[in-house]
Amino acid sequence: MSKLKYALFTGCTAKQSTPEQYMSTMALADKLDIELVELTEASCCGASHLQDYDDFLSLVLNARNIAYAEKHGLTMVTICNTCQLNTAMTKHRLDENADLKARVNEKLGEVGLEYKGTSQITHFLYAIIDDIGLDKLKEMVVTPLSQFNIAPFYGCHNIRPSELQNESHKTAENPYKPSSLDDLIIACGGMNVDYEEKNKCCGFHAELQAPKTAAILTGKAIAGAMDSNADWMVTPCPLCHLKLDTQTHHASEAIGRDVSLPVLHMQQMVGLALGCSKEELGLKHHLVNVDFV
Amino acid sequence: MGTHTITTQKVNFKVFRFNADVDYLPYYENYEMEVTSEEVVLDILNRIKWDHDGSFSYRRSCRHGICGACSIKVNGKATLACKQSMTSMTELFGNELTIEPLSIKRAVKDMIIDKGDFWEKHDAIRPYLISDVNEHPEHEHLVTPEEAEELNEADLCIQCGSCHYACPVVEINEDFFGPAAFAKAYRFEADVRDDAHTERLQILHEEKQGLWDCVKCFECQEACPKDVNPIDKITKLHNMLFKEGVATSNVATRHAVGFKHSIAKNGVLDEGGLVLYSEGPSIVKHIPVAAKMFIKGKIVPPWGITKSDNLDEIKKLVESSSTAKF
DSSP: OOOEEEEEEOTTGGGTTOHHHHHHHHHHHHHTTEEEEEOTTOOOOOTTTHHHHOHHHHHHHHHHHHHHHHHHTOOEEESSHHHHHHHHHHHHHHHHOHHHHHHHHHHHHTTTOOOOSOSOEEEHHHHIIIIIOHHHHHHHOSSOOTTOEEEEOOOHHHHSSHHHHTTSOSSOOOTTSOOHHHHHHHHTTOEEOOOGGGGSOOOGGGTTTSHHHHHHHHHHHHHHHHHTTOSEEEESOHHHHHHHHHOHHHHHHHHTSOOOOOEEEHHHHHHHHTTOOTTTTTGGGOSSOOOOO | OOOOOOOEEEEEEEEEEOBTTTOSSOEEEEEEEEEETTOBHHHHHHHIIIIIOTTOOOOOOOSSSSSOTTEEEETTEEEETTTOBHHHHHHHHTTEEEEEOSOGGGEEETTEEOOHHHHHHHHHTOOSOOOOOOSSOSSOOOOOHHHHHHHHHHHTOOOOOTTGGGOHHHHHOTTOOOHHHHHHHHHHHTOTTOSOHHHHHHHHHSTTTSGGGOOOOOHHHHHOTTOOOHHHHHHHHHHHHHHTTOOOSSHHHHHHHHHHHHHHHHSSOOHHHHHHHHHGGGGGGGHHHHHHHHHTTOOOOGGGOOOOTTHHHHHHHHHHHOOOOO
16 A cells, blocks of 8 residues: 555644644654645635635635645645534535636635645544555554543544535544544553543633533533543644643533533544654643543 | 336435433434335334324424424434435435434423524514605505515525524524524515615624624525525625625724735735734734744745736726725
8 A cells, every 4th residue: 555645635724823733743654654735825714704704705715725736636634623524514615616616716726726625624533444454453552541540532523514524535434423533542552432422522712602502512621521431632633633622621610510620632632642752742731630640 | 197106115214313301311202104205204203202202392384395394413414304315315324324413502491492592693684675755655566576575595495494503603603693683684685675675784783793793604594494605695794795885894894895905006915024914912812823824935025926827917907897886
């Protein structure tokens, strides 16, 4: 098998508030012998907020990002659920609407680019599951996470809307009973924790607009994991990570109970199992200390 | 033509039971049934009532996915019982199915809930055509097929409540209108005959109750049995707030607009800059968390941001492709 190679869309967070996510992505790719071509030309995906203001502009910008992956002739891999949603949704809308695609391409033409629709877009989590496979991953584990109860937190924008999301990967995900992250935990030797909030919203996208609502959602998510005896949580989404890791004070206040758990990025968890060092994985960049490594 | 084979399988149902008149707490009843591939969820509700317990209560009427009465939850998934095939349910969840009302805390008797809050919010967004109709018109009031197309999807709503009771914000914030009311509001906002666009948008712009409190979880789109796609209508209403000049400057509108400024400047987002732009002087409340994040190396100062390569392209596209003003 030839070496796996993808165009990496890092998103904005990996370069700012979650440096550990970028570090662990690179460390893990190295361990998995994956080549990542970073799309340094890419802009922000709009995070579904620019979409509220100017939908057409967000389509043009996302189409531009995809056009760069197409230029490399590679599948685009995302490491943020919200990047995945907005990029995949742009692709879906342009691929099914020739008129809209023409309007977007008219703009892209001004800067010498074209959206063709030739690159697939998938989250790193699904790239690992689909292209490497859990069986092979299991064989690569050198430090099984067998002493840990790990609570998966899926993040909305990787599992809903399921019709769109299931276009992006081979392994179909049931949004009411998702299993990919559970399977990944098991492959790493850990014990997956089942709890009601694992496929629910963390509140990130309303943190400024509706802080109380957002804090209650965060609190319920962490509390759900704690009540199911989780030692820590794991998520494929850096925005969920930020909400669950940095907002524990507000969350505790909102639900009237102290809640806090270490929240690892999916890449950090797999990296630990595959023998990456805690320095490589940037474990010191968490607000809730990762004290078990 | 191939022959159609009917298959059967054994399914265990765990059914929510509660009678607000006599029960202190709800409980679950278990039923094991042979289910055929031709049955829908409503057939199971009927069989529970007809074959096992005549007191089992649920709403049903049209049996054709039009009246919206029979929506319930199966393993947490909102389901229009008369439309959802049992095969699709066992394919999704296996052979252990939990049957519950749309909202447990609003249960009155078994599957029957008090939908009072749903209708109250539905009424609050003025879900009707507001137009100064000339009673003696000289000619027809023409609506083009393209104009009608704009509201067709939203018009499919049957008010079943599936999206409303799947929305996590509805559960937390009792003022929040919820996805069904928003989709209905859009249906009239997109109607060219309506004269109350601005008025209705102002109601939708209000914080706590309005559009800006949506958390973008897509539970509503997932729950809708009629492909109304409520969150898509929420986005379109957001766009209308700006297009119609209803959006006033607040943390939510500045947050949406701030993305454009940030992208035009750096290509990527300046996270700190966005929060500052959105919050204004209220930024002070974020200082304690920001300080902790700074110590952990989670905050990049504006001068440390790695801008996108080929930033000129992005600047040019922001200039040429913008369609909204604020």
